[in-house]
Amino acid sequence: MDTMLTDIPGMATYLDDIIVMGSTERSFMGSTERSCQVLNRVLEYGFQLREEKCIFMHSTKYIGFISDKNGRRPDHANIEAIQNMPAPTDVPSLRSFMGLTSRCSTFLPGMHQARGPLNELLSKDKPW
Incomplete structure (x- = not known):
């Protein structure tokens, strides 16, 4: 999982979680191309996504770090x-x-x- 999305900007993985980041809603959603890249990669690796586990937020506290529009910090x-x-x-x-x-x-x-x-x-x- 760690290497699955490393070449796609604004992505982070930890165990079975995928985190998509962006400083603005537009950069978060990115282009259709970026969204397709992520979904194709997930399918390529044989993983499944569950809609009920997808959460969209402006800021998150995750594994000891806070990520928001200003970046990532402890x-x-x-x-x-x-x-x-x-x-x-x-x-x-x-x-x-x-x-x-x-x-x-x-x-x-x-x-x-x-x-x-x-x-x-x-x-x-x-x-x-």
Whole structure:
């Protein structure tokens, strides 16, 4: 499913969900060509769409992100969870912290550099 629609602009997939995005209603609906591309691809891959599961909205909160006409950004609740998390004191708590931050890493400048030393702490027998 992840690769099914990657070459069609304004599309995202997660598990069995397809998300179609656009900054305006016109760009969302796109051309007839884009709509046909999506439907043909779904059929090509042997998937089915159910009308009752199709939802149209101006903004959505989905898997920790908010998508709307302004783009995609992390849900503020996730940012608060990271900010309010106690400092990791052992490997399990460090893994929890890194899991939370990895989902938002594209929005956190410098996170890639900060992960290096943190990854080292995950090594077996590494002193804290």
